[in-house]
Amino acid sequence: MKIALFTDTFPPQVNGVSLTLQRWVAHMEQRQVETRVFVPRCTAEDLEAPGVRRSRSIPLFFYPEHRLSFPNPFVIRRELREFQPDLIHVTTPFNMGLMGLHIAKKEGIPLVASYHTHFDRYLQYYGLQFLSNWIWHYMRWFHESCEMMLAPSQETKNLLEEEGFSRVELWRRGVDTQLFHPGRANDAFRQRYHIEQRRILLYVGRIAPEKDLDVLVEAIKRLPENQRDHVHWVLVGDGPMRAELEAEALPSVTLTGTLRGEALAEAYASADCFVFPSTTETFGNVVLESLAAGTPAVVARTGGVKELVEHGRTGWCTSPRSVEGLIEGIQFMLAEPTRLSWMGIEARRYALEQSWDRIFDGLLARYQGVVAQKLIQQAHAG
16 A cells, blocks of 8 residues: 655654654554655755655744645656555645645545644634634635544544534554653653752643643642642743743743653653643643653643543543642642552553554554545446
8 A cells, every 4th residue: 555645744843743643654664555755844954764755844823833835736746646645644734735635636546634733722822713713614625525534532523523524533642652651760850950849740742822831830830838849840842932931930940942752751750740731632642641651640621631631540630721720630649649659550551552553553444444445436436
């Protein structure tokens, strides 16, 4: 089988979607599935890789970590006619996705799309909520030609079906339980960031409004003094709010910037509790990574993350955008060390069941089903 993947987000961009797609492409190579991956060029120094084709791009105006691509249709069409893909998979509704959509329709190639980001929810954080209806109208048009649409969580699947999308199926996420492992906790992490407090509370994600960091910052400030003195906050990531938070210089708060690989795994494992207030997640890769490291999580009871955390067992689920609820969850987690250790064991146990190989092999089987169904339809039409 030959697969062409079109996406506007791919490494070296650092986000859950790009890293998932990188892992997906590597899995297809392991399964001897030929691929062509059409992605934006982020910098002149982007490393080239076999099968990856990069196009000129610029940062997306309200989300500069994402790119708006300017693919050359003549070059891509010629490449695909030589490659002869059995299926096209588009992952973003922007220019690169539009190119994949256009070619699939023109050449009669089966088309699959995956939904990764609640762009309509992001709009309210940037004063653009008036565009929400237009966004949904456009998304319905974009996906109406797809043989299958993939959603990362049941909550997202339900939302899409309520908005009028059809042929929606689940494509959940897995986690690398060898990389994200409780055994990576060590004193070197504390020494590196000059952490003297007994407890470490961790956030990993974009340092941006749509992650509800205003709620997190308020919780940091309002945590009772008798607990605040024993807690050090570590915020991992980058984004438009980072300079503002650094300027505020909150006590016992460290902003590390972006961490990757073993450095990120070390942060998860060294923390006592993961705190993630975001209400805009379609899945929540970082929450699953934290659970894999044996670190239970306090999350908002909404979006994809509520399907990852079992309240009172692998973490604590609180009302969306509730400062009091976030503080209550943190207090519950830290109140009894024995219970916290048990929750970490249960978190790890859950993560061990989320195998990337099983999830990816399931998607390959779905690809094969879509291709077979398209061939049957074409045979009947002929």
